[in-house]
Amino acid sequence: MEYLTKHKCVPCEKGGPVATADEIDAYKPQVPEWDIVDIKGSRTLRRVFRFKNFKQALAFVNQVGELAEAEYHHPTLILDWGRVEVLWTTHKIKGLHKNDFSMAAKTDVLFQS
Numbered sequence: 001m002e003y004l005t006k007h008k009c010v011p012c013e014k015g016g017p018v019a020t021a022d023e024i025d026a027y028k029p030q031v032p033e034w035d036i037v038d039i040k041g042s043r044t045l046r047r048v049f050r051f052k053n054f055k056q057a058l059a060f061v062n063q064v065g066e067l068a069e070a071e072y073h074h075p076t077l078i079l080d081w082g083r084v085e086v087l088w089t090t091h092k093i094k095g096l097h098k099n100d101f102s103m104a105a106k107t108d109v110l111f112q113s
Contacts, residue, residue, distance in 0.1 A: 002079045003017035003030070004027065004030050004031070004097045004098075004101055004102045004105035004106075005102070005105045005106055005109055007013075007098060007099075007102040008071065008102075009071040009072060009073040009099040009102060009103065010099065012090050012092045012093050012097055012099070013091065013092065013093075014092045014093070015092075016092065016097075017093065018043070018090075018093050018094070018096055018097065019095070019096045019097055019098060019099045019100075019101075023098065024036070024096065027098065027101035028101070029063055030101065030105060031045070031101055031104040031105050031108065033047055033108065034046065034047045034104050035047065035098070037042070039076055039087065039089070039090075041094065042089050042091070042095050043089065043095045044087050044088065044089040044096070044100075045087065045088040045089065045096065045100050045101065045104045046085065046086070046087050047085070047086055047104070047107070048083060048084070048085050048086075049083070049084045049085075049086065050082060050083055051083070051084070052082060053080045053081070053082055054081045054082065056082075057079055057080070057081070057082055057083060057084050058079060060084050060110065060111065061077050061079050062087060063110045064077060064084075064107055064110060067103070067107070067110060068103070071102075071103060071106075073088075073090075073097075073099050073100075073103055075087055075088050075103065075107075076089075086104075086107055088100040088101075088103050088104050088107075096097055
């Protein structure tokens with residue numbers, strides 16, 4: 001995971017290449033708690049984080065938001081009482097990119113701290 005946490009997001013061009021099967025096979029073990037799901041035809045990384053209360057969940061959402069702004073790569077965040085669902089995908093390429101795996105790894109680090 002250290003490799004992914006050191007990666008800086010790079011801008012993707014519309015129609016650019018999505019992560020290959022080999023790339024996904026290399027990156028996925030580094031973010032084992034994340035599921036790869038299909039949402040509206042796009043492969044997406046998804047993880048649900050649990051918290052003791054709404055305040056902790058909201059604080060986590062704000063941390064992920066700050067990370068997203070710093071990397072200029074933004075997730076879908078679903079906030080509920082004691083629960084945050086985070087979805088990473090690259091909309092411009094309609095699928096997964098190394099950026100998504102990197103941001104998932106960085107999100108895990110935020111959760112662990």
